[in-house]
Structure formats: C-alpha cells, structure tokens
Amino acid sequence: MKNYLKFLVLILFVSCGNDKKNTTELVQVKQTTLANHIERLASDEFLGRKPFTEGEVKTINYLKDEFEKLGLLPGNGNSFFQDVPMVEISGTPSENMIISGKSGKINLEVFKDFVASTNKVVTDVNLENSELVFAGYGIVAPEYEWNDYEGIDWKGKTAIVLINDPGFKSGDSTLFKGNEMTYYGRWTYKYEEAARQGADGVIIIHDTEPASYGWNVIESGWSGSHLIIESDLPLLNVESWISDESAKKMFDISSMKGQDYKTMSREKDFKPVLLDLKVSVGVKNKIKKDVSKNVIALIPGTERKDEFIIYSAHWDHFGVSKAIEGDSIYNGAVDNASGTAGLLAMAEAFKKSEAIKRSVVFIAVTGEEQGLLGSAYYSEYPIFNPKKTVANINIDALDSPGKMKDLTITGYGQSEMDEYAKEAATKQNRYIIPDPEAEKGYFFRSDHFNFAKIGIPALYASGTYEGFDKSIEDIKAYNDNYRINKYHQPSDEYNPETTDLSGVQLDLQLFFNVGLKLANEDYFPKWYDGSEFKTAREQ
Structure with a gap:
C-alpha cells in the first residue's frame, strides 16, 4: 500500500510538472471573447467606424478600455494612442x-x-x-x-x-x-x-x-x-x-x-x-486637415523587452454612407471587426499564458480602407525600433463557414514566416498553400505590407480554400457570396445565430501559437533571397 501511495505521488508530481511546463501550449484564444467583441464593434452603435467621425471616437476608446481591462500597458509612452495626421x-x-x-x-x-x-x-x-x-x-x-x-x-x-x-x-x-x-x-x-x-x-x-x-x-x-x-x-x-x-x-x-x-x-x-x-x-x-489615431497596447517581455512581435489589424471601415436597401451603416463585421476583435482575444490569451521573454505589441491601425494610412504612418514614424521588431502578424477580414484544412499564405515565399506558419498549421492537422491569385498583388493591399517595407518579416494568412467539413466548391461559393453581396456593403453585419466563428478562432489560435513561439526564442526570421524587402532589413 505504501509503495502504491508513493507511485500515486510520483504520478501527481510528474503531472503537475508537465502541466506547468506546458501551460502556454494549453492556452486557447476564446471564441466567446471573439464573438462578443465582433458583435459590439460591428453594431450600429459604432456607426461604421470611419475616421474623423463619432464612430472613430467610440471605437478607439472601446479598444483602449478593453486593453486596459486585460492589464496591457500603453504602447506609446503613457498613451494608448498614436496621432495620425491626415489630409x-x-x-x-x-x-x-x-x-x-x-x-x-x-x-x-x-x-x-x-x-x-x-x-x-x-x-x-x-x-x-x-x-x-x-x-x-x-x-x-x-x-x-x-x-x-x-x-x-x-x-x-x-x-x-x-x-x-x-x-x-x-x-x-x-x-x-x-x-x-x-x-x-x-x-x-x-x-x-x-x-x-x-x-x-x-x-x-x-x-x-x-x-x-x-x-x-x-x-x-x-x-x-x-x-x-x-x-x-x-x-x-x-x-x-x-x-x-x-x-x-x-x-x-x-x-x-x-x-x-x-x-x-x-x-x-x-x-x-x-x-x-x-x-x-x-x-x-x-x-482639409484632421487627426485620426492608431491604438497601441503592450505586453512587456521578461528578458528581451526591446525585441517586439507586432500583431496588427485595422479598426476602420466606411462609416455611414450611401444607403443600400434602406441600410446606410457600413458595419464591417468581417472587414475588419473580425481582426480587431482578434487582437483583443489574442491579448487575453497572452495575458493568461506564462511570462514571455520578448515584448508583444497589439496595434489597431486607422485608415486602411483609405490606402493603408495608419500603418503607413507607423512605418514612417515607428514607435518600436524596426531592427528590433522580430515580425508582424497581420489580421484582416477573417471569414469562413467553419474550420478550414488549409492556411492560405498571401506573399508565400517572401520570408521564413512561412516556416513558422507551416509548423503551427501542421500541429492543427492543416496544410499550407500559396495565394492562388498571386498575380493580383494582394500581398501589397493590407497593413502588413507597410511593416514589410521597413524590413519587418510579415505573415498574412487565413483559411480560405478547403474546409474540414465543407468541400472546395462549397468554400468557393461561400467566398464568392461574401465578395459579391457583402464586401464593402452595409450587409457585412454580424448575426450570432448564423455566423460560425470556429474557423476564425482556429486561424487566431494559429497566429497566437506562432507569436508565442517567436516571443520565447532568440531568433529573428529572415527574408528569403529574392524578396524585394530583404534589403530594407539589412540596411
């Protein structure tokens, strides 16, 4: 009996030790957190989140308050905001x-x-x-x-x-x-x-x-x-x-x-x-001149505080504009309440994980719909040293009718961020594919591009091709419907009864896992030879 008790104690000790060791691996990006923030940000209350409107004021203050509630620090000195002067x-x-x-x-x-x-x-x-x-x-x-x-x-x-x-x-x-x-x-x-x-x-x-x-x-x-x-x-x-x-x-x-x-x-x-x-x-x-704002929050690293992983997503959409079928509020649920809510959900996951060695930054940028303006301003006036910025993971318009087998990487072949994404996807039993329409230059049409321009390796990806439970044809029909009937329309709204966020959560979990790995190692991902952004990193 005494030996049996010793055996139980040994099992308990090993189990406790393993649990502590693997705490970060068990942290999940919560789908309920994601859903709550999308529903709020895409509601009529936020008036379509257009810069220079009441919708901007509501949006940036909501994000600041939520980051503060999670215990994140201001990312721009004593402020959560970076002024972005626009004309x-x-x-x-x-x-x-x-x-x-x-x-x-x-x-x-x-x-x-x-x-x-x-x-x-x-x-x-x-x-x-x-x-x-x-x-x-x-x-x-x-x-x-x-x-x-x-x-x-x-x-x-x-x-x-x-x-x-x-x-x-x-x-x-x-x-x-x-x-x-x-x-x-x-x-x-x-x-x-x-x-x-x-x-x-x-x-x-x-x-x-x-x-x-x-x-x-x-x-x-x-x-x-x-x-x-x-x-x-x-x-x-x-x-x-x-x-x-x-x-x-x-x-x-x-x-x-x-x-x-x-x-x-x-x-x-x-x-x-x-x-x-x-x-x-x-x-x-x-x-006409005015000022909009990027929202920036920080989790400091424990060992290398001056090295940064940046998550980005644009908070803006088109506001109140031309009415279509009686609706004039362009809510932008997918584009990009999904990504903005994703920042908050991942920030929550990082705060629940063990201490991280490098600092992690969350930037909700303004003016993407007007030409990537918030990220362009940040790239010209960066708060965190680009040479010490390890990588950017950008989140824009996440949408799927369920969990996806693929992870489509826009800009595949540019940097070693592909390898990080592949490793994380494999652990989710998913496969990697390059953007099938790379000739259209989508890599240059979202905010990660402005980080790439100053030499920061960037990952921009999502599941868009094949579902675990839905065929390639089903997914294409789903994507076509969004592009034709909802993209940049008032109909891009959130309905909690019909929206399946399991695929979005899976993508965010992958982004979290990639960032967690980067935050706890000392390696800087490199641009591949032949990338037009390699020189900027090396200069």
Whole structure:
C-alpha cells in the first residue's frame, strides 16, 4: 500500500510538472471573447467606424478600455494612442491632358482617357510642357540588377511606365517572380520610385490583365476626394494614368513609333527613351486637415523587452454612407471587426499564458480602407525600433463557414514566416498553400505590407480554400457570396445565430501559437533571397 501511495505521488508530481511546463501550449484564444467583441464593434452603435467621425471616437476608446481591462500597458509612452495626421484632398484635374511633339498632338479627355491627382498639400499643381520619357516598368531593383531610370537627369521630366513588372506573362519564371506580382509591379511603387528619382510626374499605362482590373476601377477610384498622411518623403507634382488606347496614340507621334515598347521593357539592358514629346496637365485641390489615431497596447517581455512581435489589424471601415436597401451603416463585421476583435482575444490569451521573454505589441491601425494610412504612418514614424521588431502578424477580414484544412499564405515565399506558419498549421492537422491569385498583388493591399517595407518579416494568412467539413466548391461559393453581396456593403453585419466563428478562432489560435513561439526564442526570421524587402532589413 505504501509503495502504491508513493507511485500515486510520483504520478501527481510528474503531472503537475508537465502541466506547468506546458501551460502556454494549453492556452486557447476564446471564441466567446471573439464573438462578443465582433458583435459590439460591428453594431450600429459604432456607426461604421470611419475616421474623423463619432464612430472613430467610440471605437478607439472601446479598444483602449478593453486593453486596459486585460492589464496591457500603453504602447506609446503613457498613451494608448498614436496621432495620425491626415489630409483630405479633393482634386479637380484639368479637362484635358495635352501631349504634343513634332509629329503631332493629342488631346486626352479626363476620366475617359486619363486621370490625374496629387498628394502634394497645395491648392494648385501642374505639368507644364514637361518632357516625356518612356521608363519601361519604372523599376529600380538592385537584387535583379534592374534600373529603368538609369542615365537620365529626371528633373523637369515625366516618366511613362507600364503597370505590373517584367515577369508577368513573360513565360520566364526566373524573370522577377514570373507571373507573381512583386511590389515593383504595384502602382504605388511606380509613383514612389519616380519621386525618389526626382521626376515631376508619372503616367502609368493602364492594361486590364496586368493591372487585374478594368479602366472603370481607375475612373471611379481616382475621382472625388482621397485621404493621405503628410510625409517628408519626396512627392510628384502629378500622379496619373492613361488608357492603353491613349498610350498607343502617344507612341504613334513619338520617337518610338512602330517599336514594341512592351517587349523591349522586359529586356535587362533596357534604358529610358526620350520620346520627343511634352505633356501639360494640372490639378486644383481643396484641402482639409484632421487627426485620426492608431491604438497601441503592450505586453512587456521578461528578458528581451526591446525585441517586439507586432500583431496588427485595422479598426476602420466606411462609416455611414450611401444607403443600400434602406441600410446606410457600413458595419464591417468581417472587414475588419473580425481582426480587431482578434487582437483583443489574442491579448487575453497572452495575458493568461506564462511570462514571455520578448515584448508583444497589439496595434489597431486607422485608415486602411483609405490606402493603408495608419500603418503607413507607423512605418514612417515607428514607435518600436524596426531592427528590433522580430515580425508582424497581420489580421484582416477573417471569414469562413467553419474550420478550414488549409492556411492560405498571401506573399508565400517572401520570408521564413512561412516556416513558422507551416509548423503551427501542421500541429492543427492543416496544410499550407500559396495565394492562388498571386498575380493580383494582394500581398501589397493590407497593413502588413507597410511593416514589410521597413524590413519587418510579415505573415498574412487565413483559411480560405478547403474546409474540414465543407468541400472546395462549397468554400468557393461561400467566398464568392461574401465578395459579391457583402464586401464593402452595409450587409457585412454580424448575426450570432448564423455566423460560425470556429474557423476564425482556429486561424487566431494559429497566429497566437506562432507569436508565442517567436516571443520565447532568440531568433529573428529572415527574408528569403529574392524578396524585394530583404534589403530594407539589412540596411
């Protein structure tokens, strides 16, 4: 009997020891916490969470209060807030863009043939007989030994560039990343690089297939007002697009008449070409300034407090706008009350786990729907040293009709964060797949991108392809229904009786597990060779 009691004591001792050792592994991201926060944030009370409205005030104070209740510390000194100064620019372009040379003149009509805007906070900008230069894809990529701006003094000149990058539809998987769009292919990059080169303006040639959207998207997206953050970075006088048809007319009166400008732009030895043309166009602006806020909360590490894992999600949506079927509040339950609530649910899980060695930061950013503005501001004015920031895990629009077998990684192949995600997915009996539409550049369309731009390896993923209990076809139909009937519509609402959050919880648990591993080791994940963000990390 005495030996039996000793045996029981030994089992109890071992069990207690194992329980203590594995406490962090047993912590779950609570689905009830997630559901409660989504229901609240997506309610009409928050008025669609638009920056500069009562909805913003309610949202940021709700997040601050909830982080405080969990025992998190302010992430910006003594404050939970980071001011994000924004400017609303209502631009009116000139009725015509005039392109002229020795061989002729073309008069392009606004919206039908071209769009034009500026991010300069001034009432008037112009290109007045600015010299036009064809700059291929408008790319400077040292890792590919590529420079489309080489050999030209760009002061007083306007660059004409192609959308996407040389790899698209080239048939060569080693040219950039083949069909997968790199950041060099995004229109935002084209404007940024031309400004760095000292050009006065850029005109991007629209082409539906490489752009992944039609001219109608350009026409609507570049009309009316837009929000920007004020910046010390160089800016162009005019940022513009022209239609493919207009571009062909332009080349017909240029020094390149008859040349295949698209094919020649794929050649590694391409050099910019003076077109013997000049362009004139202007934009008149009305300007309004205001301040929005990022919400930042911190769990300090126990051993390496100056090393950080950042979780991010955008809190904003479209507020109260055009009524559809009698509903004018754009609640944004999936986009992105799901991610914002996920921050709170994961913060709760971290506070319940054992002490962590590195610090963990939760950032709810503003202005994503206006162009990733809150994360862009943070990347320009980071609170935590980017060189000491281990990784970013971004959460945007989590939605599924149940638990998913897959974890689809947007930007797969960029960094070693893929390996962390794969390890965590395997433990959930899930598999990893790359984004099946990588040519559309989704990696560059959510807030993780701005962390990547300053060299921080980022993970952006979710289950979107195959369910444990639902087929690939069922999931596609579910996703199509959301995209067609709910995305950016008042109908993106939360219904606790019909919404299954088990798949969202599974994704969040994976993100928590990845962050927990990173928080308790001393390794810094690296960008893979060939990533356009590797240089930023190493500089």
